[in-house]
Amino acid sequence: MTRFLIPVSIFCLFLIEGTWFEILFPQENESGWVWMPRFALIGVILTSIYRGPVAGVWAGIFVGFLYDFTYTQILGVYTFCFGFIAYMSSYSLPVVRNSYGWQWLIIFCALFVFELLIYFIYFLLGIAELSFGEFLVKRMIASWLINGAAALLLLVPFRRIFEWIEDQEKIRQR
Amino acid sequence: MPHFFNNKRLIILMVSIILLVILVGFSMRERESVPWPEEFVRDSVGVFQSTISRPAHFAANRFEAVENLLDTYEENKTLKQQLEKYAATSAELENTRQENETLRESADTQEMLSDYESRQALVVYRNPDRWTQTIGINQGTQNGIEQDMAVVTNEGLIGRVAEASEFSSTVQLLSDGERTNRISASVTAGDETVNAFIEGWDEDRDGLMLRKIRSDAEIEEGQQVVTSGMGGAFPSGIPIGEVESVEPDEYGLTYNALIEPAADFSDLTYVNVLDRNIEDLGEEFPSLEEDQEQEDEEEDTVDPVGEEGGGGS
Numbered sequence: 119m120t121r122f123l124i125p126v127s128i129f130c131l132f133l134i135e136g137t138w139f140e141i142l143f144p145q146e147n148e149s150g151w152v153w154m155p156r157f158a159l160i161g162v163i164l165t166s167i168y169r170g171p172v173a174g175v176w177a178g179i180f181v182g183f184l185y186d187f188t189y190t191q192i193l194g195v196y197t198f199c200f201g202f203i204a205y206m207s208s209y210s211l212p213v214v215r216n217s218y219g220w221q222w223l224i225i226f227c228a229l230f231v232f233e234l235l236i237y238f239i240y241f242l243l244g245i246a247e248l249s250f251g252e253f254l255v256k257r258m259i260a261s262w263l264i265n266g267a268a269a270l271l272l273l274v275p276f277r278r279i280f281e282w283i284e285d286q287e288k289i290r291q292r
Numbered sequence: 293m294p295h296f297f298n299n300k301r302l303i304i305l306m307v308s309i310i311l312l313v314i315l316v317g318f319s320m321r322e323r324e325s326v327p328w329p330e331e332f333v334r335d336s337v338g339v340f341q342s343t344i345s346r347p348a349h350f351a352a353n354r355f356e357a358v359e360n361l362l363d364t365y366e367e368n369k370t371l372k373q374q375l376e377k378y379a380a381t382s383a384e385l386e387n388t389r390q391e392n393e394t395l396r397e398s399a400d401t402q403e404m405l406s407d408y409e410s411r412q413a414l415v416v417y418r419n420p421d422r423w424t425q426t427i428g429i430n431q432g433t434q435n436g437i438e439q440d441m442a443v444v445t446n447e448g449l450i451g452r453v454a455e456a457s458e459f460s461s462t463v464q465l466l467s468d469g470e471r472t473n474r475i476s477a478s479v480t481a482g483d484e485t486v487n488a489f490i491e492g493w494d495e496d497r498d499g500l501m502l503r504k505i506r507s508d509a510e511i512e513e514g515q516q517v518v519t520s521g522m523g524g525a526f527p528s529g530i531p532i533g534e535v536e537s538v539e540p541d542e543y544g545l546t547y548n549a550l551i552e553p554a555a556d557f558s559d560l561t562y563v564n565v566l567d568r569n570i571e572d573l574g575e576e577f578p579s580l581e582e583d584q585e586q587e588d589e590e591e592d593t594v595d596p597v598g599e600e601g602g603g604g605s
Contacts, residue, residue: 129340136428137341140418141348144559152422187333188341189419189426191454191462194315198308240423243320247495 120286123279124165124173125180131157131272132181136189152257156229156265158185160272162200163207163228167221168280171208178204192243199235203228218273225269226262233261331457335432338460341416342430349414349561408442408527408566411435415560416460425468427451429563432459440525442566448531448554449475449519450563466500466532467493467557477502477532478520479549481510487520490532490551497550499536505547511538517551527568 135155145153158181166174182200186193207228214220237253240246248256326334413429431437433456441453443463452475454464466475475490479502486509492501505511515535521528533551541548 133337133340133344135420136417137345138348140420141345141352141415141561144352145422154421184333184337187330188337188417188428189421190424191319191426192316193319193330194312197315198312201308236421236423239316243316245423 120283123283124161124169124177127276127279128158128161128165128177128181129184131161132184150252150256151260153260153264154233154257155268156232156261157268157272159200159203159229159232160225160265160269161276162204163225164221164272164276164280166204166208167210167214167224168276170210171205174204174208175201178202192245195236195239199232199239202235203232206231218277221273222266222269226266229261229265230258233258326455326457334457334462335459338416338428338430338457341428342414342460345414345416353561408568410564410566411437413437413461413563413565415563418560425451425465425557426454427463427465427560427563429461429463429565430459431565432457432461434458436567437461437565438525438567441568442519442526442530444530444564444566445555445560445562447556448533449526450553450555450557450560452525453565463563465557466490466553475526475532476520476522477517478528479505479509479511479515479517479535481512481515484509485520486511487522488549490517494550500533500551500553502535502549502551503541503546505538505549507540507546509547511535511547511549513537525568527566530566 135157139155139157143153162174162178162181165177178200179197182197185196185200190196207224209220209224214224237246237248237250237257246253411431413431413435415427416430417428419426429437429443437453437456439453439456442449443451443453449466451463451465451468453461455462477488477490479486479488486505488502488505490500491503493499494501502517513535517532517535519526519528519530519532531554533553536550536552538547538549540546
């Protein structure tokens with residue numbers, strides 16, 4: 119049960135990203151702002167903060183894999199980026215674990231690196247035609263706003279889940 | 293990121309970058325069929341997506357219903373004005389249809405370029421990063437969906453089936469910037485039909501680009517653009533959009549036009565997939581497919597002004 123709790127909750131975030139979010143908030147192209155939900159990425163980052171780099175990277179590869187297979191027709195891009203970000207954000211110090219502020223800051227920075235990586239890979243492949251300045255304004259800031267807000271909502275429930283899992287592990291060890 | 297430049301980890305990083313390049317290279321080429329693991333993952337995720345998308349569509353429709361209620365008065369007024377025109381148009385349509393049928397019988401043709409079967413599908417997801425414009429639908433090869441079929445809403449063409457798995461498929465929207473997303477279209481200008489190609493999406497002006505229009509064609513703003521039925525899997529006569537502006541292309545030999553799409557790509561619930569039964573068509577008109585192949589080969593080098601003979605009627 120405890121083992122499946124993290125993958126299942128990340129999978130739910132992944133489904134919400136592509137289905138609920140896109141259906142309930144249909145985006146119009148005219149304004150040019152692109153609101154990219156990255157809820158699953160927040161889950162992956164928190165996993166690697168609380169459970170260490172190995173669990174985080176596996177979670178990242180799992181989500182990235184699903185992402186590549188279902189949403190994009192180009193394999194490997196998201197698998198690599200999710201795994202890479204999970205590893206880069208594995209600060210499992212007690213200071214970070216105990217403060218929502220640090221966790222939020224790490225998510226904020228990780229979003230920056232993640233969007234940048236995806237942009238550069240897609241730019242090299244010729245899929246992204248946006249100039250860098252436009253990318254910063256229309257995608258990066260939009261992503262920070264929406265995912266920063268989502269992170270605020272997700273921090274508390276995820277911490278509860280991880281604490282509950284740790285409790286369960288302690289009980290089992292006795 | 294503790295000990296990031298540790299040897300072992302550096303090697304893992306390098307190996308994964310190499311894997312990334314290999315995978316990207318593998319999937320960037322035009323794939324005829326989807327490998328089974330990809331199909332399996334997509335189908336199993338599709339089951340969940342299709343279940344959770346229903347309540348979401350339901351909720352979204354409720355919001356819309358309230359919005360619609362507020363606009364009812366204005367809408368009613370304009371609709372009443374249009375109603376008078378409608379009666380005349382429908383009588384004319386009925387007339388034309390009958391005439392068409394009798395003419396077809398006398399000409400002894402059963403298959404037409406505009407014939408198709410339509411299958412309804414529910415939109416279950418949309419790619420949340422908008423780098424590629426794709427949506428997923430809950431119908432797959434089990435329901436008779438195949439690659440490259442046209443996907444439409446009531447308003448007009450929205451895209452083509454990019455990849456079909458067993459129980460779900462991916463649709464590439466017209467607003468996707470890819471140049472390979474090429475559709476042969478026609479514009480009715482005065483009493484002649486002008487054939488051209490829809491190629492790509494203009495990001496800055498938010499419209500489709502209609503390219504390779506003959507330079508002597510009289511294309512004007514407001515003219516309707518429909519599919520011509522010459523391009524493989526798309527039946528003819530599906531509305532694409534309206535001409536917004538016309539300009540000469542970079543070489544001055546042909547014209548480009550900006551098309552405002554008829555369909556709204558942002559809010560999709562149900563779509564129809566059109567099956568044209570291309571096998572039967574191939575038997576009926578073997579020359580048609582050959583023409584198409586030749587056209588594809590020549591497309592990049594051919595002088596587009598001379599194309600009306602080969603690609604046209």
